Amino acid sequence: MIGRPAFWVWATGCALGAYTTLITIVPQANVFSSGALIGLVVLIPVLLVGFWLFHHIRPVRTNPVGYALMAVAWGCFGAFGVAFAANTAFLGLVGKVAGLEFVDQWGDAIVAPIDEELAKVAGVALLALMIPWLITGPLAGFGYGALIGLGFQVVEDFLYVFNSIIAAGGIQEVGDTLSTLFVRVALSAWWSHWAMTAVAGAGLGYFAGRADRPMRRRALVGLGGLLLGMAMHAWWDSPALPGAFLVKGFPLLLVAFAVFLVARHDERTRFPVAAPAEIQRAT
Template sequence: MTDHLRNVPVVLPTGAPARRRRGLFPHYQWATWLYWVCLVVTGFSMLLTARQDALLTPEGLGIGVLLAALVTLLLTAIIRRLDLFEDEPGPLLLAAYAWGFVAAPTIVVVANDHLISALERVGLASWSAALAGPTDEELIKVLGVVLVLYAGRAHVTRPLNGLVYGAMVGLGFEVSENISYIVQGAIMDPNSDAVGALQVGLSRVLVGFGAHVMFSAIAGFGVAYALTAFRISVARRIGVALGAYLLAWALHFAWNAPEIFLSSSEAGVFASVFLKYVVLILAFVLVFRYARSIDHHWFETVLADQPADVVTPGEMEALRSVHARRAVRKAARRAGGAAESRRLADLQEAQLRLATLLGIYPDGSPPVEVQKQVVHEIRSRLTVPVEVPA
């Protein structure tokens, strides 16, 4: 659950599971096989490269891996909080990250070499990075998003799911790319591998922090929209997916493009990078807000007809945001102590699980009814009424 309460175990009716049991990456799906074949082949190639880097500059590789680990931990914590109503399964998040870290950069290296050579032959050398980067990288990254979403589609019920998995693919790609640049910086520095690695590493982290995360998140939103918006026409779903992908491509193109409007001075370069980064963040925020508005509508729809002993209007309002959930738990703590606050946290988690189930199963089906019993059982242990602060 996005509020990260504790994912506490809930006492259930005998023999009844709280969550639906859905396989991750079923072996009979083409997407599963394609994902694993690509990951194994590219993983072997990456291991050979890593072995060579370790022999050439162990300091550079070590610094790159350390910075990659720090960035991964920080951005993963942020990404996992984007979904207000459900925790995405850890194995699927890891699968998305692995595609971005291993498969995508390994394939992109080969594709970029060929495309850049072709662009140089037709006189577009100065624009090769702007054209080749988004063309190859966004295509390979979004392929990974498609494979992860399709192979784990039982867990994909809303467009925001795609945004989260896309962000994880982008995160894997970004830190993997950073490591390769850091290693190159260590090798090229004439004085010290460590100094060269740190200079390149800090510049890569500080300039465009999370750019690939946002590119791929936008494209991932479009893919999940096409897969989950069943009440929308196929043409519109495809149009949104294509539009999101083209937006990601255009933002990446602009980021890599040479400066043609501002001066080539240090101040001009800084202003250009700053402006591009602001535009990228604004575009991501707009897509994210749109995805969240879809989420709020979905949440209100699936719980709209539930009786008050399952979820009251006040509880519905509190569940809509992390801030409101924490506020009602603080009110419960003041009224009934820490134990009451924990019980209310359990109730919120159970209600969010119920909403997720109702998004897949019809009301009255066994998984939904079992989860309603869980909600009733937790509610029976509350000692003070739930108060929603104004």
């Protein structure tokens, strides 16, 4: 694995992303230590429970756990670092073209679906290039995509804790932290980044793992999964239905669950035939 260029892209991306994350978050955590502590107490269990859940998806749980940890690491650091820099630049460009009022209302819905989904799904692609037998189809892509999205989601939620404290003037640190975590976890975690990247990852998993299908079909499914993940992200970040978390979010959960069912059906109908070849590649 370490002899493949994709591994060093993954390692470099994670290292640079970790540096970006640390220099961004640590100074704020030093100032707002109560918010940081509360955030960690809430978000670490979210990360652990999410990891346990997504690791139980069949193609993921049958592989070494280290690969799942690599997916989470890319979400926490590699994808987050890329998206953090790209979002700033892209928002500035949109602001110059369309004006500050437009970017304030629509900027997140335009920029984040492109930058963040590409950065996250790149992790699934890197895993497929590092370990060619790992992404065997859409269900594997769904599982590893969900893990990447989970890592990204937790780090972003932690950063939002400090953003909300600073935006409110820093005078109600505990209250602002709790309200932010309530919105980001209780009202949003069920259909957030994990769902979007799982859908995009399923498409990429089909492209990478279904070598028995025509290239045109594989490319269309891969692109369709990515565009669907981006559309989910754009809908969630759009200014439509402000505050209607359940109304906006539940359809995203339904889409992710539908994609999971289709991917699981593909896995179950194909696995008895594909298993010997996949086991041989793995060994």
